[in-house]
Amino acid sequence: MTDATSTHTTPPLKRALIYLLSHRAAGLFLFIVLLLGIVSVMNPAFLETQNIKDIAVQAAPVCIISCGLMLVLVSGEIDISVGSMMGLLAACMGAMVSESRGHLPPGMAIVLTLGIGVVIGLLNGWLVAYAGVPSIIVTLGMLTALRGVTEIVMGGSWITDLPDGIRFLGTGAFMGIPISLWTALTVILVSLWLVHRTAIGRRIYAIGSNPHAAYLAGLPIKPLKLFVFAWTGFLTGVATLVSVPQLSVVDSGIGVGLELLVVTCVVVGGTAVSGGLGNLSGVLCGVILMTMISTVLIFMKLGENATYWSRAIQGLFILGAIIADHWISRQRKS
Amino acid sequence: MKSSRQNISKGWITTAFTAVLAVFLTACGPGASNNESSNASASSDKNGSKKITICLIPKKKGLPYFTSCAAGAELAAADLGNVELIYDGPTDGSPEKQASMIEQYTLKGVDVIAVSPNDPDVVAPAMRKAREKGIKVISWDADAVQDARDYFVNQATAQAIAHGMVDTMVSDIGGPDVKAEVAIVTAYLTAANQNVWIQHMKTHIADTYPNLNLVAIKPSDEDQKLAFKVTQDLMKAYPDIKGFFGISSVSFPGAAEAVKQAGKSGEVMVTGLATPNSMKSYVKDGTVKSVVLWNTSELGYLTVMVGEALATGKLSSGATSFDAGKLGEKKIDGDHVLLGDILVFNQENIDQYDF
Amino acid sequence: MKQRILNMIWQPETFLIVLIGILLTAMGRLDASFLQWEVQRALSSHVWELAIIAIPMTLIILTAGIDLSVGSVMGLSAITTGMLFQKGLPLPLACSASLLVGIFCGFLNGWFITRMKVHPLIITLATMAAYRGMAEGISHAKPVSGFPDSFTWLGQGDWFGLPVAAWVFAVMVGIVLWMMHGRAFGVGIYAIGHNETATRFSGLRVDRYLVTLYTFSGFASALAAVLFVARRNTAKADAGMGMELGVITAVVIGGVSIFGGRGTLIGACLGVLLIHETREFVSWHWNRDELNLLALGILLILSVVFQKLLRHKQGSAI
Incomplete structure (x- = not known):
């Protein structure tokens, strides 16, 4: 109704802008295209396939975890432990496959790593859903504690002898496309299926948008919350497996600050922290935008100055997304 | 009725908690006395x-x-x-x-x-x-x-380290007559040590090697992945780049991996400071000619x-x-x-x- | 009467005091030298900045909000002090300027939160990156040091047997307690935390409250930054890195509910004391910094679990 009246009164350009901003994916997509345009004019090398591939490979693990975190946010909770979780999983994976430590076959290590990810996710979920501890507290505690465990697992030395079987996950390619991209694609498809085609997906949205109604409707809130955390843990494991072996050394600082990047991507992608709102296409665009920015800054050759201001620019992007949201809702009301 | 039952169960939990703490305390007990005795032996050691x-x-x-x-x-x-x-x-x-x-x-x-x-x-x-x-x-x-x-x-000395790295780089890329762009991948922008080295490297390059052109100094935030990514980006943004300094034990392997995966081993040189174990594979496959350390x-x-x-x-x-x-x-x-x-x-x- | 006593026993504060008592006894048995007054007094200098920021953080969390930007505001304020001092401005002016910067940062947080109607978590997540980025951008990540002794006394000196920062903290706690206790201000904060919409309809100027609180938080962070710069004789863009996590952990361990409306300032102070003693003791006794992270994380989760149980107990006692 209000939309219909506003179409009559607002000028077409403004209308287009409102449309783009309210359909976050479309808006972000346009913004990405704009940014691409600018940077490729300044430095055409940006559009080379190799560069696009590199950006995609960097974005893959972030994208994989974001798919899980989006569901956590949609269900009305939050998970800020993914960075430390990735650190611990990387340490465990490394310790298991390293010749000087566990010396397990890669296949077994992969399964175990995913298993540990699920277990940590379940622990998070259990504390949130069944013990009733607020998710921000649980995952804040985990963020700190898991980092400590990682240091203990590593024991002051790094893992420098990853076998080729594991390295292949990070550096190998299938039909010319890196494994991590195939994995990310699979995760996106599974997530799409989960969100749009299953009862679980719809119910997660239901408990996020109106917990009370969901409770009255008899939805299994606790198992669902347990599921979203376990799913995020699993996806963190997947992301660890395809991203850590890109490098030859497993150090104890893997994943530091990742939680902030992932939360930023998901939120810039239009997911509401209050729950019930968010879609995958928006999150995807958020991931691409956030992983692109730093590369764009390097390609613009802004010199040393840009290095120092890059964090500020990141913050301003999030603020920009928030202000845009606010502006739309006001336009809609008027 | 129900509430009193709940009461009891919660009471149980509290009791259990107290019990756990009591166990913890008693567990600490012998440890504490051990400690005291070891302290005592230390002080008697002091006399001897x-x-x-x-x-x-x-x-x-x-x-x-x-x-x-x-x-x-x-x-x-x-x-x-x-x-x-x-x-x-x-x-x-x-x-x-x-x-x-x-x-x-x-x-x-x-x-x-x-x-x-x-x-x-x-x-x-x-x-x-x-x-x-x-x-x-x-x-x-x-x-x-x-x-x-x-x-x-x-x-x-900081000077010796900085000069060592620059000299190594120059010899790796083929001597002082080769015109080359190089970049530094450092730890944090605020890292005091690295900043001193960078200062010495800058002056050494300016004084001795006019053909070397330092095009960028990028932080890796002690994150291998970021070092990898920054190096990748720099290679593309500056296609003529000839060398990277990885001046922390995290940024060096990251930079080397990026060069290796870009297939530019031997073409783009990487040198810097790192522990030998993490660099062995790169030294062996020729991505890195020399690693500076002590x-x-x-x-x-x-x-x-x-x-x-x-x-x-x-x-x-x-x-x-x-x-x-x-x-x-x-x-x-x-x-x-x-x-x-x-x-x-x-x-x-x-x-x-x-x- | 019996009910009232029971009620008192099942307060989170009582629980904390008992827990701190038990822990201190255990620590004393493990390492008696740790509990000496001189040692405790000297070690306390590590915690005052955190404690000062914990005061506004408590109030903010009581309104069901959160401020993640405190550490970054510290960085920006610290670098303001340093850069202005370097430019030759007298230190009192430089410090005032950095306090103003902190106040402005806090105000901006509050303004965004009340205007945009977005969860404070997201707004302050954004400003956390933005403020830290500005600090790095302005200073080019270069540290400033070499402050005169008259200034470093603020951070390193003692006044009546305690560090100066302790007195600053005491005064702030005193004022806030006085304002909270039975006054409209305190009632208002709890009301917002319980039910913001209802409070709005009851005619309370909720937005004004929130803006004040976030501004106060910015001010406290800037104050902590000045004390920090004085204590370490260095102003750097990375001052207060990770501070937000420590402060929030302390406040939550202190029994303040993250959903707002429940908890007290005294509890939060006990929470600060608890994590301070734990942190110091773990590195004092075991000399293993990595255990610290583990201990803090577990302490945070466990204490919230137990507080939840206590709350049930309290509920059934009433």
Whole structure:
């Protein structure tokens, strides 16, 4: 109704802008295209396939975890432990496959790593859903504690002898496309299926948008919350497996600050922290935008100055997304 | 009825909690008495042969570089026999936490504090306070503010390290006549050590190698992945780039991996500072021709020897040489105890080192 | 009467006091030297900045908000002090300027939160990155040091037997307690935390409250930054890195519910004390920094679990 009246009164350009901003994916997509345009004019090398591939490979693990975190946010909770979780999983994976430590076959290590990810996710979920501890507290505690465990697992030395079987996950390619991209694609498809085609997906949205109604409707809130955390843990494991072996050394600082990047991507992608709102296409665009920015800054050759201001620019992007949201809702009301 | 049952179950939990705590306390009990007796034995030791406590504080605990230094330090403690070694440092590499640790050790009344300052200015007040209390304070690995420490166990001067890296790079890319763009991948923008090296590298390049053009200095935030990514981006943004300096033990392997995956091994040179184990594969496949470092184990060893000598009065100011046990005679230059030359690891010798 | 006593026993504060008591006894048995007054006094200098920021954080969390930007505001304020000092401005002016910067940052947080109607978590997540980025951008990540002794006394000196920062903290706690206790201000904060919409309809100027609180938080962070710079004699863009996590952990361990409306300032102070003692003792006794992270994380989760149980107990006692 209000939309219909506003179409009559607002000028077409403004209308287009409102449309783009309210359909976050479309808006972000346009913004990405704009940014691409600018940077490729300044430095055409940006559009080379190799560069696009590199950006995609960097974005893959972030994208994989974001798919899980989006569901956590949609269900009305939050998970800020993914960075430390990735650190611990990387340490465990490394310790298991390293010749000087566990010396397990890669296949077994992969399964175990995913298993540990699920277990940590379940622990998070259990504390949130069944013990009733607020998710921000649980995952804040985990963020700190898991980092400590990682240091203990590593024991002051790094893992420098990853076998080729594991390295292949990070550096190998299938039909010319890196494994991590195939994995990310699979995760996106599974997530799409989960969100749009299953009862679980719809119910997660239901408990996020109106917990009370969901409770009255008899939805299994606790198992669902347990599921979203376990799913995020699993996806963190997947992301660890395809991203850590890109490098030859497993150090104890893997994943530091990742939680902030992932939360930023998901939120810039239009997911509401209050729950019930968010879609995958928006999150995807958020991931691409956030992983692109730093590369764009390097390609613009802004010199040393840009290095120092890059964090500020990141913050301003999030603020920009928030202000845009606010502006739309006001336009809609008027 | 229901509420009272709930009451009981909750009561149970509380009781259980108290029980757990009680168990914890009793568990602590014997430990505590053990500790007291060990303290007592330590003090009786003091009457006989003096037991010296030396605290070795690294910049960041958990880095293999420092772990290998600590291994050397433990060897020294074992060789000396009268030294109790404590090795602890901030796991996040925060200079503020380092300062807090120095303050703690000062209060504990240890004999020697050896610190590798993450940021000399931040830890200086704490180090001065320790000296006022009569504790011998030495810096190792990286120097502190001069009046805040007695001696500096110097593995190589900042200048020597910087020159070493630049010279290595120049010879790797084919001599001083080759025109080349190079870039530095550093740890943090705020890392004091790295900034000093960068300064020396800049002046050395400007003075000696006019053909070398330093195009970028990028931080990797001690994140291998970021170092990898930054290197990738730099190679594309500056297609003619010939060399990378990875000047921290995290950024070096990251940069090397990026060059290797881009298929530019041998074409784009990478050099820098790192522990040999993490660089072995790159040195072997030719991505990296040489790795600059020093003998870390000997650095830890020498630090403990100097600490012990200071605490027992064997070493006093004005000395020009120092007998460092199995390391032999070491030169003292002013208040710098010199470890010796930097080590350059290459294909021939890297297999001899395991740290 | 019996009910009232029971009620008192099942307060989170009582639980904390008992827990701190038990822990201190255990620590004393493990390492008696740790509990000496001199040692405790000297070690306390590590915690005052955190404690000062915990005061506004408590109030903010009581309104069901959160402020993640405190550490970054510290960085920006610290670097303001340093840069202005370097430019030759007298230190009192430089410090005032940095306090103003902190106040402005806090105000901006509050303004965004009340205007945009977005969860404070997101707004302050954004400003956390933005403020830290500005600090790095302005200073080019270079530290400033070499402050005169008259200034470093603020951070390193003692006044009547306690560090100066302790007195600053005491005064602030005093004022806030006085304002909270039975006054409209305190009632208003709890009301917002319980039910913001209802409070709005009851005619309370909720937005004004929130803006004030976030501004106060900015001010406290800037004050902590000045004390920090004085204590460490260095102004750096990375001052207060990770501070937000420590502060929030302390406040939550202190029994303040993250959903707002429940908890007290005294509890939060006990929470600060608890994590301070734990942190110091773990590195004092075991000399293993990595255990600290583990201990804090577990302490946080467990204490919230137990507080939840206590709350049930309290509920059934009433």
